[in-house]
Amino acid sequence: MLIAVMTIIQIIICDYIYTGPYIHLTLLPLIILSIPGEYGYPKLALISFTVGLVIDLVSDGILGLNSAAAVITATLVRPISYFTINRERSDKLERLTINDVGFFRYFRYSSYLTLVFLITYVLFDCAGFRPASFILMRIALSYVANIILILFVSVTLLNKHY
């Protein structure tokens, strides 16, 4: 349900909010992050791929861009959670929230995932025909915009007890 709501919000963002060439606003890292931890990698990867593809299909972008970045991000969800939180704790929790792991850890965790997603997305989108300065600037600005959005949605939608 939550994933469906966020997918709809993402489609609205893609279709109706123009943020300029330097900022790519996306909720996809948050959608991947909110997929229950009890799901194994195959389910996680397939859901991420499907959501990415739906967003690609409905929005105006290049088909396959979001799904490519989503699959890579989904693959790194577990390793990043083990690295930023800890293995035992992240295996126990159904979904990682700010309330459960603390703001700083959650911030680190979502930051890494957002960066992985944005780097993959921007490289597939621009590498080879845009200057490196543009690519770096786009990743940096998109990261700032997205991390604010992700933390805001995490606090309001995902973190019921915060």
Next chain:
Amino acid sequence: MRRNSRLIKTFLYIALFLFLEGISIILITNNSIIQKYRIMGVARSVQSFFWRQGESIRYFLNYKNENKLLEAENTLLKERILTLERYFDGISAEEAIASVSGIGDYTFIRATIIKNSINKQHNYIILNVGSNSGVEEGMGVITSWGIVGIVEAVSPRISYVSSFLNTSQSVSAKIVTNGVFGPMVWTGVGNKAVVREIPIHTEVYPGDTISTSGYSAIFPPDIPVGVVTSVDEVNGVALEIGVEMFQNFRALRLVDVVINNYGKEIKMIENDTE
């Protein structure tokens, strides 16, 4: 047992990742031309790296054959020197040099093959030289044993050659004994080719040598390419000559890209007259 199932699981996860990522990349390349060229460029670089490594290994394993070929080429060159010495007998070296034009009609760029396909109907070859070395589209590629192909596309460091083992490619060839020429094409099987459109009255016999005619401006004249194996009449109006080529395409490694020093002028005149 437990370790095995873990290994299988990891393998399946990697396969799933590659599958989903593969689908995404295929979708990207099919939906955006810019991304398509960029991704294909990266793929080609990776591919050419593996080709180069493969070629190095093949070269190392093939050293003995390579030496034999070089020895044979050496012998051929010695024979040609002897023939020329006889031709210039009684003339000093300076006079001999002065009697030929200042620059030759052709110059050559030595190249190494990094990929060679031979099992298709339209085969191709990739060379380790490109526009940085002076290679241009339309140049011929030869060895001492005959013609190899024609350069079709060039990047700064590599060239794509349409191999003569290509059923749609023809080269102007002549019968050495009488100079009668016609288009030579690969039959699609092994090292066999045919020279077509030879006038019916031409005297040609199995064992005669076929060489390049030099009329195409791509290949120098008189490079021996093969030997006549059969002569057949076609509809009673022309002869079709079966040729066994000297060039062994399976053992190819070093080739020469031909630069026709008058090529540009020839093209200019052709364009003007057209």
